[in-house]
Amino acid sequence: MDVVVIETPQLGDRSYLVHDGNVALVIDPQRDIDRVEAAAREAGVRITHVAETHLHNDYVTGGLVLAEKHGAAYLVNAEDHLAFTRVPVTDGQVIRVGQLVVRVVATPGHTHTHLSYVVRDDTHDDGAEAVFSGGSLLYGSVGRTDLVSSDDTATLAHDQYSSVRRLVDSADPDAALYPTHGFGSFCSIGPASHQESSTIGEQAKSNHALTDPDEDHFVSELLANITAYPAYYAHMSPLNAAGVGPAALAVPDSVNTEELTRRLDAGEWVVDLRHRVAFADGHLKGSVSFEYGKGDNFTSYLGWVIPWNQPLTLLGPRGEVEKAIRDLARIGIDSPDAAVGHQPGEWSPESTPASYPYGEWTALLKGRAPGDVVLDVRRPEEFGASHIKGALNIPVYELPGKITELPETKIWVHCATGYRASVAASLLDRAGRDVVLINARFKDAAGAGIETVP
Template identity: 50%
Template sequence: MFFIDTIDLEGLGNRSYLAGGRQAAVAVDPPRDVDQVLAVAARRGVRISYVVETHIHNDYVTGGLELARVTGAVYLVPAAARVSFARVPVADGDIIAVDGGLELRAVATPGHTPHHTSYVLQEQGRSVAVFTGGSLLIGTVGRPDLVEPRLTEQLARAQHASAHRLAAELPDETPVLPTHGFGSFCSSAQAEGDATTIGKEKSVNAALVQDVESFVARLLVELDDIPAYYAHMGPANAAGPAPLDLTPPAVADADEIAARLAAGEWVVDLRNRVAFAEGHVAGSFNFEADGKIATYLAWMIPWGKPVTLLAESPEQLAAAQRELVRVGIDRPAAAAAGTPQQWVREGDRPVSFPRSTFAGLVEHGTDGIVVLDVRRDAERAAGYVEGSVHIPIHQLHKRLGEVPNGTVWVHCGGGMRAAIAASLLDAAGRDVVAIDDGFEAAEAAGLSIVTG
């Protein structure tokens, strides 16, 4: 008998896996906070004998090297991946005995990266699952443009061929277990549903239902923006990430918070957007702990700039710190848990800004105000509010000077990014209203939507 346990990294939109038998297991694409994987192995009562990487990751810092170190497991990395640490190279066709009759078979599936490798889990020679990393995903494939722009078309063609190889070699009932596709920007599109098989993908996956020319042409057109922090993830993983430190950061009082703001550092408020709008430290930015904090904070903050975290509880701080180490923001400069009244110096008061909806925008009227759309280019291409200004959220902190004069009503697709944008504008001294509403409500409210 075998088991497969899934470790969800919801903030990054990824999954990691632990698969094994009665005594031993293999960890696939583990996160940097390896205590999660160790806890799963402990519950199963198995030792981790192998740690495998499907590829050198571009969207998060791997825990593979550290997990192998603390468990004594063999660390398997695709042979063609250029790394600076000791590992056991894996090549196409290699068989790794995991536990009894349970084994992994390496299958070269280039496309997401040139060295990408999938692993077929076999029990007594029968294929029972395939770990596809960033190759074949649920309804799509991993994007091919993260390694080198000049290789993008070549890797897109390789993705098509790799998907067809998996479909040809594996039974239709084989579960497909990808690492990406659940919100990660490593995916060329987002998954619909959370489970699939080779047979299902044969009928719905563009890589398997389109010819290579049609697939490549469409894939290249639909590629989305690349988070800026991705530029740092591949090199960190190739060099070998340092062990993480999740001990609590130094506690900041009101004077230190003010001093750090005055020094141009980032002070990030993790509370929900409603609470932030009602009262916050002037100059602080709002990245909700329950949102995609790791993706958007790492995307927007100048790399290496000190960050101070503010939260409503120590638990919220700890959870955010865990999210951030996964993307290489290792140690907050300082932190504080409590309320805005505790974070401002004596004699100062928290500041606020209003929230509204698209219906509220219609009621107010658009004359004399700025409607700012902070969605990505691909989202705006599907439809936008007539007369609105467009600056994607990940560019806004560098383009604040381009926002026209006047009160800014800012929106995104659901409210979270609008809250980030509103906090940036508020910190810059602009009058702002955060539209906390789904974009689908814009047309229903009576706004004119431009499409095409």
């Protein structure tokens, strides 16, 4: 048995190609299936089965399209209500994929109908075993349980506690563990580790979901650690249940100057992909900054901040636009328009670029006047752990609906690294507010002389 890991760091997820040298099972494929197909070609194997651990909440699956394209069996829980035909599978069912034996294990918790798959190499009695746990057992923790319904969160947390134990009992201690979530995905919760690999036995000794002997204590801790998740999540499971077609990944022809001006004047969402400092130095008035490729934040925060199903235009160099289109397709944002170029003069030659000031913590220390607002756009739990004395906290994903609540004064905006602050600064600039971007790490604030609490 060979397992090929297909990383999607932009969403903190992994997909897997599992094969015996001839035929392959794909587990939890992302929508851009060309990466899976390339892995299969390189391995010299034929895709005969595609399996989902659950109807995903953080991305649009490529499972249906991949299965149909390759004539593969599409394995999805029989209890899921879908608008298309699939091969329904249930707890305890065994499927053969060439020389591999795939056993289905019901592991409710992340969702009600969550499944895991225990795969064994059947070429000899002591063949290797691997566990594909989706959003159930992760490295160091488990998948969050609040994505289905607030009414079900506690029940699913109890289910998660039981499921991971059942899963551990279903596999050998030395079986390799391959979760889908837990690599930065908002689908994980609790003290997930940063390790790159693990086994069932290792997790049994170290994972708090397996070492905590008190189920109620585990559940209470899990619920206490629940934080906000991206707004686009609400649309992923329904899209996956309905069945989504192939991703359109081609870069469209550039929008002309007149049409781009009309969109900006109409208040449509025009997203500048360039570096945050380049944006602050000069940008098209009315555009917003979502720097591409900085810390893999682009997809999650764009999908979180910009309202769902709104017209979207991307501005940036062709390579970045192409990558952004792929990333956005993974969360169901299809076929955005674009204007390709490296600077505002290439997108709209007759426009006068807008700008706003930026600086590090020393700029705040020297330039802040009485009445100025320091706006912290980190998440509430980050703010609660430590913040600048007197700062106001509005998470960046809530800012579009709360700009009018801010006083009419200069606003100094910061986050943990500068990325979210640059998004927030552009939103404030778009709204005509007097803003300064603090392009610095929060952890350096105290050292620069900024008073922080607690």
